[in-house]
Amino acid sequence: MKVLISATLKTFFEKTSQTEIQGNTLDEIFKGLLDEYPEARKGLYDDEGKLRKFIRVFVDGEDFTDIARHTEKLDESSEVLLLPLIAGGKPNESIISDERQKAITIDEKGIDRFNKHLMLREISVKGQKRIRAAKVVVVGAGALGSPVIQYLAAAGVGTIKVIDFDKVTLANLQSQVIHSSRDVNRPKVASARDTIRNVDRGIEVIDENEELTAENAVDLIDGFDVVLDCTDNYKTRYLINDACVITGIPLVFASIYQYEGMVSIFGYKNGPCLRCLFPEPPAPGLVPTCTEGGTISPLAGIIGSIQANEALKLIIGIGEHLSGKLLTFDSLNLTTKILNIDKDFDCPVCGKSHLIKEIVDFDYEEFCGLKEDDSELPVEGFTADEFAKRLEDEVPMTIIDVREPHERAILRFPGAIVIPIGQLARRQKELDSNIDTVFICKQGKRSILAINTLREAGYEGPMYNLKDGIDGMKDIIFSHEAGLL
Amino acid sequence: MNGDLKVRKYDNQIVLPKDICTQIEQVAEKAYPNECCGILFGAVESDLDKVEAIEVLDNMSTQSIKDSYYMISPLELFSYEQDYQKQGYEILGFLHSHPDASAILSAADKAQMVPELFYLIIEVRQGKVTSQSAWRKNKSDDSITEINIT
Structure with a gap:
């Protein structure tokens, strides 16, 4: 041939x-x-x-x-x-201007401290000066925030603002390696600040011990070069995304769940944003947060380190980054994927319409389904005490547990029938419409979703929600252990 | 012929005559804010790596990324290669522009480089050419050398 x-x-x-x-x-x-x-x-x-x-x-x-x-x-x-095939593209430019880079000087100590950066041709003195000039916001000083804050500090980022309203708990120490057991009950931002100071006193730390809201989001991030989303709930994620698009600040996003994590860059040079990828959050309660679903200890270290690395690449202006791409990592099977994200030109925030111009005008509570819906019939429920009394009095009732298998493994509810929400409509025959049915989950939110799902499917028997879920019953369960379990 | 004769092939130099330079600048500025791309031709019989002609080609990248990427159709390239061959020219390398970005090789450029050919990069800032550079990947070990432009 x-x-x-x-x-x-x-x-x-x-x-x-x-x-x-x-x-x-x-x-x-x-x-x-x-x-x-x-x-x-x-x-x-x-x-x-x-x-x-x-x-x-x-x-x-x-x-x-x-x-x-x-x-x-x-x-x-x-x-x-x-x-x-002759092809190529232009290199990424730093998000830090040349003027700001030139205004920074590195002294002898700095040359020693950042020697391993200076050795890298792509970073060298210019890159290190850019890192020093950079002003970064980290929202969340939890699992992801821990590696992110520590690596940004170690790399020499000049200004780090940490926003978190929470206090350190014992349960945090399994994955939030920036805090130690001495920090329990202290504000997370305080222990984050101490850690940064211990690494490098030359870093300006701004700690904001408050919740990020639609009212303060823009003010909190305005004037910064990059924002890292290290939060664990949808409402704050959308809020940060929208505030970043509106202020034109690139956002390095990451999230973890059980064994898996994902990282992306949103709103960088008109690139896609969180809403282009996920136009709306899943129904509340449907996807448990990290706190509810659990996570393997080193996962946040892996994903958070990638997140910090992406932020540094934007600051230095090197390499290929995750704008327009979503990196997913499965730590159980060690698989990594990079998926392409298309910009949605109809996106209400970054699309052509610019429907959302001011985030204070947008109802995040309603968007994330966190508001009580007036149009839906109210769901009747029992408090933990009321429910315990009914159990003690042996009132005939069916108890349906809609929690995930891993949640049930921690605490099994005796006598409950296990039906995942997705199977409820199909399996409604298992319920006896002549007696009360009580739905239980971890925090009493998914159980409301379960009741509404069955109502829509036409089930007419009496249904009750266990308010505040199993979490709300813990004290009673443990004190009445002999009687209940 | 001024100093041209001193430059031999593989001396890590490429000769860009003034008229070709002007032509390239115009092409890059016209394409701004998109990336332009084209082929650099030299004479087969020459001892010099001297650009005698350029051919500007369509940037085949998707419309939305034309400002950051370029791609040349392999079949189009081959047809120009054959046309020019008949007139005694061969492909010395390629040119492309970096709109509002430095005249250095990007990761995408490096990954896609064909060894032993010249890659000329034109930096265009706000519509004006501000700098240029040339590079070549070595066949033996894929290392990349910056080439002097004379």
């Missing part, structure tokens, strides 16, 4: 531009070609034996580069073309 080789690749083929190779498929032809020109192997294939990125193979004008086509039987009179 006739093989034509572009002169741009001739250096691999002893300057041959045309040759005749025996074979019926591209696989056979490549084999013959390499027998004749052994030098070409290095030119055509990478170390893993795949065709190199710049090689394109055409058969009679049709692109046959895809390896799936290399076993296709070709016509005797076909003509194979080996061509280069």
Whole structure:
């Protein structure tokens, strides 16, 4: 078969531009070609034996580069073309201006401290000055915030603002490595500030011990170069996303759940935002937060470190980053994927319509389904005490547990029937409409969703919600242990 | 011929005559804010890596990313290669612009470089050419060398 080789690749083929190779498929032809020109192997294939990125193979004008086509039987009179794909793109520019970079000086101590950055050609003195000039906001000093804050501080970021309204609890210490047992009951921002100070006193730390809200979000991030979302709830995530798009500040987003995590960059140079990827949050209670769903200890370290690395790349202006892409990581099976995110031109925040111009005008509570819906019938419920009394009095009732298997593993509720929300409508026959049915979950929110789901499915028996869920009953369960469990 | 004769092939230099330079600048500025791309041709018989002609090609990247990426159709490239060959020219390398970005190789540029060819990068800031650079990937070890433009 006739093989034509572009002169741009001739250096691999002893300057041959045309040759005749025996074979019926591209696989056979490549084999013959390499027998004749052994030098070409290095030119055509990478170390893993795949065709190199710049090689394109055409058969009679049709692109046959895809390896799936290399076993296709070709016509005797076909003509194979080996061509280069000439392509590229411009490098990423730093989000820190040259003026700000030039205004920074690095003293002798700094040269010593940041020696390993200065050794890297892509970072060097200019990059380190950019890092020092950078002003960064970290929202959330929890699991993700821990590695993020520590690595940004170690890298030498000049100004770090930490926003968190919460206090350190014992349960936090399993994954929030910025806090220690001495910090329990202290505000998270206080222990985060101490950690940063211990690393580098030259860093300006701004600690905001308050909740980020629609009213203060823009003010809290205005004037900063990049925001890192290390929060664990949808309302704050959308709030941060919208505030970043409105102020034009790039956002490095990350989230973790059980064994999996994801990272992306939103609103960078008009790129897609969180709403382009997820136009709306899942129904409340449907997806448990990290607190409810649990997470393996080092996961936040892995994902948060990637998040900090992405922020540093934006600051230095190097490498490929996750704007327009979503990186997902599964720590259980060690799989990583990078998915493309398209910008949604109808996006209410970053699209053409700019429907949301001011975030104070947007109802995040309602958007995230956190508001009581007046149009829906109110759900009747029992408090923990009322429910305990009914159990003690042995009032006939069906108890439905809608929690996830891992939640039930921690605390099984005796005598309860387990039905996941998704199966409720189908399995409503298992309920006795002549007696009361009580729905239980962890915090009393998913159980409301369960009741509404069954109502919609036409179930007419009496239904009650256990207010505040199993969490609200813990004290009673443990004190009445003999009677209840 | 001024100093041109001193420059030999593989001396890590590429010769860009003034008229070609002007032509390239115009192309890059016209394409702004998008990336332009094209082929650099030299004479087959020459001892010099001297650009004798350029051919500007369509940027085949998706419309929305034309301001940050470029791509040349392999088939279009091949047809120009054959046309120019008949007139005694060969492909020396390629040119592309970096709108509002430095004239250095990006990660995408490096990954896609064909060894032993020149890559000329034109930096365009706010519609004006401000700088240029040239690079070549070495066949033996894929290392990249910056090339002097004379």
